[in-house]
Amino acid sequence: MKSFQLTLAALVLGLAATSVVAEEIEDQQKFIDLVVGKKLVQGETWVKILKDGKVEGQGPKAGDISGTWEWKGRYYCRNINIEEVAMPRDCQVVTIDQDKVTFTHKEGIGVSVRWTIE
Template sequence: MRVIKLAAVAAVAAGPALADLVKVDNQQKFVQLVNGKTLTRPFVKLNVRPDGQIEGRGARWDVEGTWSWQNGYFCRDLFWGGDPLGYNCQEVQASDDGRIKFTSDRGAGDSAMFRLR
């Protein structure tokens, strides 16, 4: 009985759950999410423009590149401080609370979470 009470208290103390991430599967929805916003995370600020351009800063270096939407994925070619990061197609997920997540290799690789500001 104590275990059940303790679990109930822990659930209440944890607060509301974060909004669920939902896969963004079309370019129009993606553009609506990012247009006029800055994608931020510690030491990174990026603008992903509707015209296919990416620009911003990562740590102390400029980030620039291009993007397109292909078969339900955000495909980008980036340069960071002039060095190529390469071409990669990424799964995009977003939430109602302003978070957007990019997962490399069509959703099978590493992820990066950003805030839309």
């Protein structure tokens, strides 16, 4: 019986160690520490969220991405232009899972977009 309990405990601990759950970034300093200044890549598109409040990048057809960002409450809020077309202002929930960061539009109830941190 003791052998079974030890095996079960080892199995549970092993599963707990391998199952990674994305962590929500809830404050600006943590966002700056983990995401700001890094290149975020999704296919042929990349962006950088800069410490000075700017966003820069390039879309899949070499179209420029530019704009500004701020932290508001627990949300990353951005105003961006893609190929000179203004996108609606959007505040997003940000989660991180190792080298992946996910932005979920409309304060966490919209579409999620996942980027690889390089």
